[in-house]
Amino acid sequence: MDLELNDIQQELASTLSKYLRSEYDAAKREEILRSEEGISREKWQAFAEMGLLGLAVPESYGGADMTFNEVAVVAEAFGRSLVLEPFLASAVLGTNAVLLAGSEEQKQAILPGVCEGQTFLAVAMLEPNLRYAVEAPETTATAAADGGVTLSGEKNNVLGGDVADHFVVTAVENGDLGLYLVAADAEGLTRVAQRQADGLGNANLRLENTPAQRLDAADAREVLTEVIDLGNAAIMAEAVGALEASLTMTADYLKTREQFGAPIGVNQALQHRAADLYAELEYARSMALYSRLAVTSEAVGAEKDRHRDVIAAKIVVDQAARNISQESIQMHGGIGMTMEYPIGHYAKRLTVMTRTFDDADSLTAELAELGGLIEPHAADLT
Structure with missing residues (x-):
C-alpha cells in the first residue's frame, strides 16, 4: 500500500x-x-x-x-x-x-x-441537554397537512451555523431518527450567532414549527455516524497541520530566544522535551493517516470497522493536541500567553478540536463498548 x-x-x-x-x-x-x-x-x-x-x-x-x-x-x-x-x-x-x-x-x-x-451548509446535531448524544435528539419532527414536515426544538454549538444558508438538522419523527434540510430564513427559525474560543463561528438555533424537507436517507443513524467519522478524520488532518506549525514555531523560538548570552535551545532538558514532542507529532500523523485509510477503504468489512478505527485514532490525536499545545505555550514562556503572538491561537484551536464532536471520556467509553481497537485473546498456557 x-x-x-x-x-x-x-x-x-x-x-x-x-x-x-x-x-x-x-x-x-x-x-x-x-x-x-x-x-x-x-x-x-x-x-x-x-x-x-x-x-x-x-x-x-x-x-x-x-x-x-x-x-x-x-x-x-x-x-x-x-x-x-x-x-x-x-x-x-x-x-x-x-x-x-x-x-x-x-x-x-x-x-x-x-x-x-x-x-454555506451546517449540520445541527448537538443539543443543550444531551452533550454528545447526537443519535437521540429531543428535537421533534411532525408531519404537516400539506405533506411536508415541521421541526420544533433547540440546537446549540452548530459549527458554521453563524453564516449557514441551509442546515441539516437531526430530529425524531414517530420514534425514528431523521435528517432534515432547513433553510436559514425559514419561518420559526431563530439563530443566535457566536464565536468559539478559537475564533470560528457557530450558532444556537431554536425551531418552532419550522418547515423542513426530509432528506431521503434509508438509515439516518448510519448516515450521521459516517458524517461524524468523516468530520473527525478531517479534523485530525487539520490538527496535524496545526501541531506541525506549533512545533516548528516552538523550535524556532528555542533557537533564537537568548538568555544569559546563549539561545535557550542549548539547554539539554528543552532539547529532550522538544524531541519528545516531535515523536508525539509523528505518532499523531500516523493515526490521522490511519483514520483517513479507515474512511476511504473499500475492503470487505471495512465499513463495520470504520467507526471503531476513527475513534481510536482520535483518542491519540487529541492527546497529542493537548500535550503539544500546552508544552509549546510553556516553552514560549510569558510571550506564549499573549494574544499578539500566534502560538496561543494554535493552542486555542487545538483545544477546541478535541471537543468538537466528542471528548476523551466519551471516546474512551465508546471504544471500550466496541471491544477496543485490538480484539483481546486469552493466553494459551498449554
Missing part, C-alpha cells in the same frame, strides 16, 4: 501552501478575525475557484469527483494556517450529509452552490 501523496495531491498541497503563505499570514488572519462576520467571503470564493469546496463531490453536482484523501490534504494545510472559514462545517459535514442522505433533486438543488462558494 502506497501511503505517500500522489502527484495530484502533492501539487494540491504545494499550490495551496503557497497561496496561504502569501494570502493568509498571521496579520491577514487577525484582520479577518476582527471583521464583523469573522470570515472572508473573498477568501472563500478563492477556495471555490481552486476547486477546494467540492473535491469529493461528483462532477454531476459541480464537484471535482475526487476522494477524501484530497480533502485531508486541504484540511492539513488549513490547520497550518488556522483558516477561519467554515471548511469543516460546510465542505465536509454539510456536503457529506446531503451527499449521503439527500435525494437526487435535493443534491442538484444544494451542492452546486456549495461547490461554487455561494452556499
